[in-house]
Amino acid sequence: MARWEPDSRGRLEQAALALYAERGFENTTVAEIAARAGLTERTFFRHFADKREVLFWGAAMLERLAVGAVEAAPESASPIDAIATGLEATGPMFEERRDYARRRQRVIDANAELRERELIKLASLAAALAGALRRRGVADPAATLTAEAGIAVFKVAFARWVSDSDSRDLPQHIRESLDELQAVTASRSALAPAPVTP
């Protein structure tokens, strides 16, 4: 008989992260995670498909938050402002779990398979954001380019937020990285040869 275990999901997540940090993701089994959480393997598999999903179940929520905010941005918002709104909307999801996000990032950074999974997650987010811009009437390639640039900003901002010890939140880091992207692109030399239209 399945027994209801209070916050079994959160307990499994904390146990998994602790074990991944202690002995490495690749050397941790689901049985060990369940044991550390004081739960059964069966309970683990009721919550997560596998030990990797413990680290990536938030991706779908991240995407829904960002895409929803892009879609809800004022009609007058420029593509880059809509993307900025979308990225900043993910802030609250992370803010209450800053320490968790830090520890998760260390586990990801230590494992090639997880780093690849993280890349795929961000590529999927870029595609979803480009789709949201297209639904706002933004044509390609502007839609794809703005979304990809937004993901570049998000990657840099997230890495800074995770590693910085100060009190700035993720949306602040996103705005600073956007400022930086704007400054960087504005410093492009006008001397570059003009594109030739055939």
Place this chain on the structure above:
Amino acid sequence: MARWEPDSRGRLEQAALALYAERGFENTTVAEIAARAGLTERTFFRHFADKREVLFWGAAMLERLAVGAVEAAPESASPIDAIATGLEATGPMFEERRDYARRRQRVIDANAELRERELIKLASLAAALAGALRRRGVADPAATLTAEAGIAVFKVAFARWVSDSDSRDLPQHIRESLDELQAVTASRSALAPAPVTP
């Protein structure tokens, strides 16, 4: 006895690409590639570690070309100009193989594992370009952000070059995408809240 086969590498590459297009990457074996090229499996493995490497051996050259050009850019070049120079330097490598690049892209697009490998290749290129900027004295996060934005531009420009039927070359597409990135970021609203420095 190993026999010298003229252009065995090129023949294996063409045979592999034809088979991947016909029956899918996942349904093609090394034995079939070798047979189609009129060569032995042993010859295949003298040139490629596995059937995936046939599609990705160019990644190292791509990285060397781009990084070398960033390092050789004039000292006065801004980070974004140095990255533009690096990306445009990859043009000749692709230009003489445009039809090949198109057929390769269709194979990549049709297979999830290959799409992931392509993401990893571009992430590695972004890291290498950021490293080249740092060696030019560009501090982080500007170095990482400029390199990541450059890869966003490259992705969009490459997709357009591969799918467009006109005569514009890859460097032209790169410059146009850079123009577009500049326009997109410049249209950011000044009304966004200013970053708060604690």
